[in-house]
Amino acid sequence: MRTGADDEDQKIEEEQDSFNWMATKILKGVVTRYPTLDVFDEKIAHLTVVKKQISEMKQSVDIGWLRVNSVPLIKELEKTIDNWIKAHTEFLLHNTMRQIQNINQFITDISEGIKVVPKSNESEAEKAQLMAVMTHLRDVKMIKEKTLEQIDPMK
Amino acid sequence: MDEDFLVTLETNKSQLKEVSEKALGPVKESILPLQNQEAQNIKGRLARFGVVVQEFRIKFQNTLPYHVAETSQEIIDGAYNMISAFYIETCKLEEEARELNNLETLFDLQRSSYKQLKDCKSELISLKEMWDLVALIDM
Numbered sequence: 001m002r003t004g005a006d007d008e009d010q011k012i013e014e015e016q017d018s019f020n021w022m023a024t025k026i027l028k029g030v031v032t033r034y035p036t037l038d039v040f041d042e043k044i045a046h047l048t049v050v051k052k053q054i055s056e057m058k059q060s061v062d063i064g065w066l067r068v069n070s071v072p073l074i075k076e077l078e079k080t081i082d083n084w085i086k087a088h089t090e091f092l093l094h095n096t097m098r099q100i101q102n103i104n105q106f107i108t109d110i111s112e113g114i115k116v117v118p119k120s121n122e123s124e125a126e127k128a129q130l131m132a133v134m135t136h137l138r139d140v141k142m143i144k145e146k147t148l149e150q151i152d153p154m155k
Numbered sequence: 156m157d158e159d160f161l162v163t164l165e166t167n168k169s170q171l172k173e174v175s176e177k178a179l180g181p182v183k184e185s186i187l188p189l190q191n192q193e194a195q196n197i198k199g200r201l202a203r204f205g206v207v208v209q210e211f212r213i214k215f216q217n218t219l220p221y222h223v224a225e226t227s228q229e230i231i232d233g234a235y236n237m238i239s240a241f242y243i244e245t246c247k248l249e250e251e252a253r254e255l256n257n258l259e260t261l262f263d264l265q266r267s268s269y270k271q272l273k274d275c276k277s278e279l280i281s282l283k284e285m286w287d288l289v290a291l292i293d294m
Contacts, residue, residue, distance in 0.1 A: 130193060137183055
């Protein structure tokens, strides 16, 4: 006899399966655990402000009889800030590009996989073909909505 | 670059929608008779496996050492051997259950939970812990 707890377990298993299919198809090589885009945005904006403050620093300072040339320091700091901005933006770009690449591969696999449909399931080869087509249909069913949901935020 | 990127995303989105509609529409429709036929075969396999699991569960409950009347090294070793043997058998059945679950998902059938196998697995863990304690006390 099935209970509410069994149904709940089954839902969790199905959700896990769905994630696993996503993980093997669309999220292969993609980092999935990272802060929200707002956090990235905030950090990049902050780094840009710091970069501006650095560029506005005096290029030389007189301390009594000593003149300090701060250009090399400013340049080095600007380089460091640029590297940090680049690290943040390139992470997002590479991650998104990888995801797009996986989506393209998925579309190609499905398009190729459903080109030939078996006419019967009598021979082993036809059964194998039926299984292959059914697997593609299952993948589409499981992955389609979640993948479409992910495309808009990539913009 | 930005515009190209947006165009690529839009193209991906529409291609994915298009291929999904084709797969879940005309393609699915064309293989529906074969799917139903194969689903019947799978249902037969599921029923047979259900009986196997049920029988295994009964054998499991009748054979495994749930009670400790007396202890000796021989009894403890025997209990461990039995737990190991049933553990291996449970894992094999779980593997088959996973394969059948996969077929159920492929052919739109209700997914079986095989609760008996989950019960067997958790009881095996409890039994191992119990016999670890028995062995410790007997030392």
